Amino acid sequence: MIRPFVYAQYCDDVSTQAVGGLAKRLSEAGLSHEDPVALHLPRSPPWVVGALAIWCAKGALLPLDPTLPFERRRDLMDRGKPRLVVGNSWPGLPQVPMEGPPSAMPECDVAPNDLAWLIFSSGSTGAPKGVLVEHRAYSGVLADQ
Numbered sequence: 001m002i003r004p005f006v007y008a009q010y011c012d013d014v015s016t017q018a019v020g021g022l023a024k025r026l027s028e029a030g031l032s033h034e035d036p037v038a039l040h041l042p043r044s045p046p047w048v049v050g051a052l053a054i055w056c057a058k059g060a061l062l063p064l065d066p067t068l069p070f071e072r073r074r075d076l077m078d079r080g081k082p083r084l085v086v087g088n089s090w091p092g093l094p095q096v097p098m099e100g101p102p103s104a105m106p107e108c109d110v111a112p113n114d115l116a117w118l119i120f121s122s123g124s125t126g127a128p129k130g131v132l133v134e135h136r137a138y139s140g141v142l143a144d145q
Contacts, residue, residue: 015049017102022053022086024103029084029096033058034115036080037096040064040073041087046098050086055135056108059084060115079130080118112136 031037037059041047054061062080064073066088077090089095110116117133 016105018049019052019056020103020105021100022049022096022098023056023106023108025096025100026053026057026059026084026086027106029094031057031059031084034060035084036060036062036082036118038062038064038077038080038082038085038090038093039087040066040085040090041098042066046087050098054086055110055116056106058110058114060118060132062118064090075123075128076120079120079128110135 026037037054037057039047039050039054039061041050042065051061062076062082064076064085064087066073068076077093082093085093085095086098113134113136115132116135116138117131119131119133120128121131122128
């Protein structure tokens with residue numbers, strides 16, 4: 001069963017420090033501006049913490065659902081070429097742990113035209129097609145909610 005969760009759960013000090021700590025670990029692992037980072041977790045509260053930390057560290061999110069078949073995940077990883085992985089490990093890729101010392105939230109200074117997401121089509125009509133989504137596009141989706 002999927003438990004619903006609300007944004008308020010991520011606004012407390014513990015969650016903010018979890019995001020800050022992970023963002024700091026990503027930066028310390030060498031993440032550069034708009035580098036793809038695979039978030040290899042199921043959709044859950046930790047997934048949201050991971051996504052926010054990747055964005056605060058100025059990375060680009062490559063969502064990787066662990067319930068997908070291995071071949072599909074491998075194809076996404078080959079196409080997305082992430083530098084790091086958060087969550088479940090991936091062969092040959094440095095893993096940044098979700099757990100670690102909490103830290104104050106860094107300044108999340110991203111520009112509207114910075115890369116936010118790398119997403120791929122299902123590939124039902126051939127090879128999956130990649131889409132690069134900027135923060136400005138995603139902020140429009142949030143504003144419509």
